[in-house]
Amino acid sequence: xxxxxxxxxxxxxxxxxxxxxxxxxxxxxxxxxxxxxxxxxxxxxxxxxxxxxxxxxxxxxxxxxxxxxxxxxxxxxxxxxxxxxxxxxxxxxxxxxxxxxxxxxxxxxxxxxxxxxxxxxxxxxxxxxxxxxxxxxxxxxxxxxxxxxxxxxxxxxxxxxxxxxxxxxxxxxxxxxxxxxxxxxxxxxxxxxxxxxxxxxxxxxxxxxxxxxxxxxxxxxxxxxxxxxxxxxxxxxxxxxxxxxxxxxxxxxx
Numbered sequence: 419x420x421x422x423x424x425x426x427x428x429x430x431x432x433x434x435x436x437x438x439x440x441x442x443x444x445x446x447x448x449x450x451x452x453x454x455x456x457x458x459x460x461x462x463x464x465x466x467x468x469x470x471x472x473x474x475x476x477x478x479x480x481x482x483x484x485x486x487x488x489x490x491x492x493x494x495x496x497x498x499x500x501x502x503x504x505x506x507x508x509x510x511x512x513x514x515x516x517x518x519x520x521x522x523x524x525x526x527x528x529x530x531x532x533x534x535x536x537x538x539x540x541x542x543x544x545x546x547x548x549x550x551x552x553x554x555x556x557x558x559x560x561x562x563x564x565x566x567x568x569x570x571x572x573x574x575x576x577x578x579x580x581x582x583x584x585x586x587x588x589x590x591x592x593x594x595x596x597x598x599x600x601x602x603x604x605x606x607x608x609x610x611x612x613x614x615x616x617x618x619x620x621x622x623x624x625x626x627x628x629x630x631x632x633x634x635x636x637x638x639x640x641x642x643x644x645x646x647x648x649x650x651x652x653x654x655x656x657x658x659x660x661x662x663x664x665x666x667x668x669x670x671x672x
Contacts, residue, residue: 425645429654437537437546444537444546445482448530452478454651455526458642463518473522474530481531486666489531493523514636521632526652529659532666539669541605548599548606549665552618553625553657555595556588560623563587577630585623592619617668618661625660629653 436447456474460467477492484491537546564584572582596615600608629652633641642650 429645433550434547437543437550440537440543445534448478448534449475451651451655452526452530454642454644455530455655456522458644458650458652459518459522459526462636462638462641463514463521465515465518465522469519470522473519474527477523477527477531478534481534486532486535489528489535492531493528525628525659529662532662533658536662536666536669539666541603544603544605545665545669548596548603548611548614549618549662550658552592552596552615552665553622553661555615556592556619556622557626557657558588559591559619560584560588563591573627573630576627576634580627588623589616589619592616592622614665614668617664621660621664622657625657628660629656 433447436443452474453471456470457467459465460470476495477489480488480492480495482488533546533549536542536549539545560580561584564579564581564587567583567587568581570582571578571580572585573580593612593615596611596613596618597608598611599615600606600611603611606614629641633639640649641652644650645654
């Protein structure tokens with residue numbers, strides 16, 4: 419726990435500083451995350467680094483000039499790019515490699531591109547702050563409520579530590595935090611904050627379960643070891659990868 423807290427104490431100010439700076443700082447941070455995440459998946463699935471990196475960066479790069487259409491275009495380009503590498507390296511033609519080549523652009527590249535798109539919206543810094551901090555609140559609420567009240571396990575195979583009480587605690591904490599943010603952040607009303615908070619928690623918990631299922635399929639405890647106490651970068655951003663697309667489209671609808 420000590421290493422986990424120490425790592426968070428170093429990373430959190432850096433993340434918040436990038437959000438506050440906006441613009442180039444956000445894209446630089448996303449570029450670093452995309453590179454680290456693609457390398458983690460390449461190691462976990464024994465994929466060529468070049469294939470994984472190109473597939474991860476394509477949606478992020480195309481989102482800058484083309485918006486959400488660029489994200490889709492990046493996925494459509496990233497998958498063939500990765501499969502081309504697999505064709506060049508026949509020894510990697512197996513189900514695990516194909517899974518990896520789909521995961522990199524769809525699970526890593528596209529969601530990170532939506533983080534960039536959120537930062538470019540009106541009041542983008544405030545919306546990005548909510549998108550990034552919301553999963554932290556959900557995780558903390560789920561952890562402490564699960565610790566105090568957790569009785570009923572909801573996914574004993576995928577994630578034995580997750581309980582219904584913890585899940586509801588995370589949902590409640592993030593919904594309340596979103597409503598409170600509506601009084602503090604520009605461009606956000608309390609009612610809108612409540613909806614976004616609830617959506618962030620639900621998406622975050624789905625993202626966490628998705629990664630748990632993936633690690634179980636691969637027989638891995640963590641997808642990496644970059645962050646002491648947390649595992650890899652993907653172990654830290656799994657919730658964000660599901661929350662960012664949900665927030666982006668909810669903001670467009672509101």
